[in-house]
Amino acid sequence: MLPQGNSKNNIERFSGFADVYDQYRPEAPEFVVNILTGYLERKPNLVMDVGCGTGLSTLIWKDHAEQVIGVEPNDDMRSKAEDKLRMAANADHITFVSGYSNQLNTSDDSVDIITCSQSFHWMEPISTLNEAYRVLQRGGIFAVYDCDWPPVVNWRLEQEYLQLIDHADALVAQCTDKEIQAVKRNKNEHLQVIQESEKFRYTREIVFHHSEACDAERFVGLALSQGGIQTVFKLGIEGLDLAIESFRSSVTEHFKGNSMDIVFSYRLRLGIK
Template identity: 60%
Template sequence: MDNHSKPLGSGADPRHIPEGNRQSNVERFSGYENTYDQYRPEAPEQVINILTGYLQQKPSLVVDLGCGTGLSSFVWKDEAERIIGIEPNDDMRGKAEEKLQEQDNTEHISFAAGYFNQIGLEASSVDIITCSQSFHWMEPASTLKEAARILRPEGIFAVYDCDWPPSLHWPIEQSYHELIEFSEIIIDRHIEEGRKAHKWNKNEHLKHIRESGLFRFAKEIVFHHMEPCTAERYVGLAISQGGVQTLLRLGIQELNPAIDAFRKQVEEYFHGETREVMFSYRMRLGIK
């Protein structure tokens, strides 16, 4: 195993899932790492600016929990002395490692198999922990306890999520919501309860941080980021959602007509053009 990929603690053992983690949450992301990486946004520069501003220095170590394909890890390449992305899903982490091998000057970046409440790093060793589009898949209490253990005093735990869909045109956004809701209805009909992934409520992230008693300061920050977007990418963002991918992976075709209708609607609106689209983010952070 090379220096870019090494397990951290017992959480990296696929035969043992620490209490508080769900195998169904890990498996939800299997098999669509390429689609995810192609259409999902990289972490915007505001994340770097906000967190380094609070830290008041270049971080020595950033840990990206639930890093997926590295979209939220590589942005720290020139902004931190060391970056570790932790991801329990082999397919997602494999894509991140593949991208790592394609880049130069990445000796200070690594990806590791691990679970969020058993990270395995030394106590008080981390400056910043980020969870990009991932904290709602983690059991909050045990994750926050482990985060506080490895953060140094005045270190930062930051959760940030993108509002779906990006702001564009209300009929399209409404169709997007209806498509995602329909995918979850179909999942409820076809997948037994014990095999479903479980999400914690994103609107309670700040509450969990505050009520943990582990952080001296906590707040929510809202910001926006404009990105160029084509019809293909906007449709791809919808298709990259976990519920849609679950149905595609299982070969359940009930959603396909709705996907086709959504694609046609988006293509008619974009009319072959590239448009600037607003991605809106909500960051909840705690200072240890």
């Protein structure tokens, strides 16, 4: 039974495109590990990566924590994470489990670090923070981090990227009842929500950047991995094909068959219990 405060629409939004998501989305930068371990001031015994998706933000902890648990309610996304885990060496201390951000299957005061990568905006924030406070040890860290979309590459491509996403979101809004649409909360309010919970002794936002190699296929894939576009595909909504092909043409022309570095800008908001 779905615990109160969780949205079936939000969970199912990510069904059916785990492969696309995992292929094109960036892995979490290891700088996240450096920041959080530095604040914890020791190697964590237990890290919980909540809303872990395909494990892109979980497996970075493999060599940096005694135990790592990825929590993901979507079966498709978690199955992809489990497939990757089976291929990983020396990863017996990592597990992926079905669960919810406001109902974690662990005891009080047992967790050193909780992370939510690209996921907190899909969660009910108050009950999630209450649960984080319950399971975190004194001095434990709750950390939410997201990258800005699109990554930094070229202003014209970025503009087309945003227009494509807006087009997809508008089609979904026009063609589906509000009752079955996912609810996406404002990422810019994450720090305020953490502060207003009054659960943490110290809160702050940290901004950093991370560059990765990218070619035309990947840049198009990043756009197509966005939930709004995937929802258009899943529901068979018409009206996006021409915009996608125009975007693909622009991207192909810009990259000219080459790979180049693009920059992901990250915003990490944290609270220390």
